[in-house]
Amino acid sequence: MRDVAQRAGVGLKTVSRVVNEEPGVKAETAQRVRDAIDQLGFRRNDGARLLRQGRQTGTIGLILEDLADPFYSLLSRAVEDVARTHDCLLFSGSSAEDPSRERELALALCARRVDGLIIVPTATDHSYLASETAIGTPIVAVDRPVPGLAADTVLTANARGVQSGVEHLLRQGHRAIGFLGDSPQIYTAAERLRGYRLAMADAGLQIRDHWIEMAAPDPLTLRLALDRMLGGPEPATAVFCGNNRTSVGVLRELARHPDPPALIGFDDFELADLLSSPVTVVAQDPAGLGRIAAELLFHRLSGNHGTLQRIELPTRLVIRGSGERPPR
Incomplete structure (x- = not known):
């Protein structure tokens, strides 16, 4: 930001206001700052910005069996659509029906401090995620229940x-x-x-x-x-x-x-x-499964700590x- 401020001939506070789209900067000055940003390739650190504001990281994780499967592609897209309405990014991965790969993915996403996790369970015991739920990371199971863990669950009948x-x-x-x-x-x-x-x-x-x-x-x-x-x-x-x-x-x-x-x-x-x-x-209804699972997750992220839900969607x-x- 210092380099941007120096090139645009403005103060750091002005750069901050332009980057965060805050009012109080003349149009000509704001354009000069944006030109300097483009020339220097500056990118805002959203993670650091959110943490400074006392907010979450703006990311959620999704673990599926296989992203290439059309069923899971539709489910994933629905989760992503809901995440976008909450100004949130989605990180996805495939477990390939391998419990050790699922565990590796889940813990890697949690280590990167995703705000919440949606998972199509593969392992027979998910108590390894208990420490994550204990610190407030909500987890939603979709398509299958999640053994060994209390979590909201969205299934097909x-x-x-x-x-x-x-x-x-x-x-x-x-x-x-x-x-x-x-x-x-x-x-x-x-x-x-x-x-x-x-x-x-x-x-x-x-x-x-x-x-x-x-x-x-x-x-x-x-x-x-x-x-x-x-x-x-x-x-x-x-x-x-x-x-x-x-x-x-x-x-x-x-x-x-x-x-x-x-x-x-x-x-x-x-x-x-x-x-x-x-x-x-x-x-x-794979899209329905993904949408409802994502809505449940953001419901928890908004501070609701009510009774865990188990929802079954009908077939046709x-x-x-x-x-x-x-x-x-």
Whole structure:
């Protein structure tokens, strides 16, 4: 600032007023200061300014499973939009479903004194963040609960959403329905499997072992699982996919089947409505999850210390054709 003041021929206080957009500086003088700032490449230290004013750092952290996943991209954008309305910057990172990477990211963000943290939990114990909440850093869990830590939580009604999709297949006449889910230790995968089992039990149907596959959706796993489900005695006539990545992988595999089964996916995905057989889905609201999680976080940052909240957002069944195929 001294260099700027010297080049513009003004005092430090004048530079400060221009930088902080305060009144009391003539337009000509202010322009001279701005020209000096541009010439010298001066940048205001917002962190130091906020701390001097006794305010927070103006940053929040967001830890997702995978920023490249369209579901999390929409969630992240919604968090960022809310943060902007609060004049706040967002720092984001991906845990890649790795608990040690999640812990490293979370502690790194807290060490940089973010004002609050939104996290899609991966680890089975988050007591390592207890010291952060103890000093007043609010934490909000989104998409999954956060084990070992008291925190506001925003979820999708996963089990009920899958129930609605399976019930729709039952109404089409299907009784042999397969389920392809993600790794069973993931909260959302376990909840969606629970919804599938509930719907089948409510219909009085016995589930065959080869109708269920719970694993990360890599191509070979999906191919082998579909071969088991659709071949041999008591083949599945319909398949429910537990997430959007599984749905896309299954569609690739079913391209080689002349008579594909009925199909419903949990999570919508891009171009699902434009395929030759548009995909029926149980749609979540990732933007809603992100927006509400961010609003809860800023609610806490504003000084509200009321009862912790657990919010579940409903799903909606989007009928497009693939889930309406009759049993073969």
